[in-house]
Amino acid sequence: MRIAIVTETYAPDLNGVARTLVALVGELRRLGHEVSLVRPTPRGTDVPRESGEVRVTGMAIPGYSAMQFGFPAGGMLRELWNKERPDVVHIDTEGPLGYSALNAARALNLPVTSSLHTHFHVYMRHYGLPWLGAPALAYLRHFHNSTAFTLIPTEDQREQLAADGLQKLKVLGRGVDADLFHPKRRNPALRAEWGVADDAPVALYVGRLAAEKNLQLFIRSVHAMREVQPSLRAVVVGSGPLEHDLRRDHPDMIFSGARVGEDLAEHYASADCFVFPSLSETFGNVLLEAMASGLAPLAFDYAAARHLFVDAENGLVARVGDEQHFIEQAKRLASSPEWAQTLGVAARQRAETQTWSMIAQQLEAMWREITPEKDSKTHLTSQVSGQTSSKTQASPPMQEVA
Structure with a gap:
C-alpha cells in the first residue's frame, strides 16, 4: 500500500506519540509498504x-515549547x-x-483514518482552563x-470515548522493543552514581514533568515507601514545565532529565519498581517499557495497566482515582523486595508478547478493510515479510518518555 501519514510530532521529539509513530512507520516499511510522512520541520x-518526507512550517505550542503544531497545508497536500x-491517508494529530x-483527503475522496492519542478535553482541567x-x-x-x-489503544478507552460521542473507534494496542528495554541493561x-x-x-x-502526570502522588508514594524501606531512593527521568520546581523542592530525589535510547533503557x-500515578493517559507506553525492563510496576487500573496487568501477579493496580489505595499499594511494593523482583520477572514475560511487528500487521489489516482494491504483489510481500519478522520489534531512533 501507499500510505500517507500526517503528524505534528515525530522523531527527534521526546514523547510517546512520536515514539509510537516512529515504531509503526518502521514496521510498515518492513512489511513492504510505501510510507510518506508529512510533518513540521x-x-x-x-x-x-x-524517504518521501514532506516538511511544512511549524510553531512552538504556547506554554509548551518542547512541542509544536504545523500550519495548515491543504493546498500543497491536495496538489x-x-x-x-x-x-x-492517516492523520496522527488533530x-x-x-x-x-x-x-484535503476528503476533497480528493481518499480513504482517511485518524489516531486519538491525547485527551485534550481532560488536560484543560490540569492547566486551569476547565471551561475549554x-x-x-x-x-x-x-x-x-x-x-x-x-x-485508540484500549477497550476501556473505546467505551469512554463512545460515551462522549466519538464513533467508528478501533482498538490498536502498543508494542515495545524488548531487546532494547531488557533487564540485562542493569548498570551497577x-x-x-545515584548513591544506591x-x-x-x-x-x-x-x-513528562507536567501537571497532567499527577507527580505529587508519586512524591507522596515515595515518602510512604520510605516508611517501610528507609533505604529506598527515587529517580525521576524526564523533562517538562515542572522540572525546575520539582528539583528545587525535592533535593532528596534524583532528577536525571530526558534520556533516550540505550541510556534510557539503562535507567x-x-x-527496581516503577511507580506511575498518571490518570491522563490514553495508553502509557512507559509502563510497557518498565515491564520489559523487568521492573515491578504500579499504576491505576485503567489504560495500559488494565490491559496488561494481572494484579499481584505481574504488577499492582490501584482503584482509579483512589490516591490512598495507590499509596497503600506502593508501600506493599516496597515492603518485600523479593516479591517485587518476582513481579518484575512476570512483567517482563508479559511485555515480550507485545511486539511492534504484531501491532503493525493489525493496522495493515484494518486499512485493507477500507481500501479493497490493492496491489496484490504488495499484499503478498507484506504477508511474507510479516511471517519472517513476527518476532522482530521496531527500534525507534529516539526513545524517551510518554
Whole structure:
C-alpha cells in the first residue's frame, strides 16, 4: 500500500506519540509498504529527511515549547496527493496541519483514518482552563467522526470515548522493543552514581514533568515507601514545565532529565519498581517499557495497566482515582523486595508478547478493510515479510518518555 501519514510530532521529539509513530512507520516499511510522512520541520537540530518526507512550517505550542503544531497545508497536500494518490491517508494529530490534511483527503475522496492519542478535553482541567473542556471535546468529536475510523489503544478507552460521542473507534494496542528495554541493561555504575547500595531499592518515574502526570502522588508514594524501606531512593527521568520546581523542592530525589535510547533503557533496568500515578493517559507506553525492563510496576487500573496487568501477579493496580489505595499499594511494593523482583520477572514475560511487528500487521489489516482494491504483489510481500519478522520489534531512533 501507499500510505500517507500526517503528524505534528515525530522523531527527534521526546514523547510517546512520536515514539509510537516512529515504531509503526518502521514496521510498515518492513512489511513492504510505501510510507510518506508529512510533518513540521524539526526545530533546533539537523534531522535527516526520511524517504518521501514532506516538511511544512511549524510553531512552538504556547506554554509548551518542547512541542509544536504545523500550519495548515491543504493546498500543497491536495496538489501532492492528486499527483501521487495514496491508498490511505492517516492523520496522527488533530492540530491545524492535521485538520487541513483531513479536508484535503476528503476533497480528493481518499480513504482517511485518524489516531486519538491525547485527551485534550481532560488536560484543560490540569492547566486551569476547565471551561475549554467542552469545546475541545466537540472539536475532537467533529474531527474524528469525519474519518473512516479512529485508532485508540484500549477497550476501556473505546467505551469512554463512545460515551462522549466519538464513533467508528478501533482498538490498536502498543508494542515495545524488548531487546532494547531488557533487564540485562542493569548498570551497577549508574546505581553507584545515584548513591544506591546494591541491596537498596529504587523507585522510578519516567514521563513528562507536567501537571497532567499527577507527580505529587508519586512524591507522596515515595515518602510512604520510605516508611517501610528507609533505604529506598527515587529517580525521576524526564523533562517538562515542572522540572525546575520539582528539583528545587525535592533535593532528596534524583532528577536525571530526558534520556533516550540505550541510556534510557539503562535507567529503567537499573531501578527496581516503577511507580506511575498518571490518570491522563490514553495508553502509557512507559509502563510497557518498565515491564520489559523487568521492573515491578504500579499504576491505576485503567489504560495500559488494565490491559496488561494481572494484579499481584505481574504488577499492582490501584482503584482509579483512589490516591490512598495507590499509596497503600506502593508501600506493599516496597515492603518485600523479593516479591517485587518476582513481579518484575512476570512483567517482563508479559511485555515480550507485545511486539511492534504484531501491532503493525493489525493496522495493515484494518486499512485493507477500507481500501479493497490493492496491489496484490504488495499484499503478498507484506504477508511474507510479516511471517519472517513476527518476532522482530521496531527500534525507534529516539526513545524517551510518554
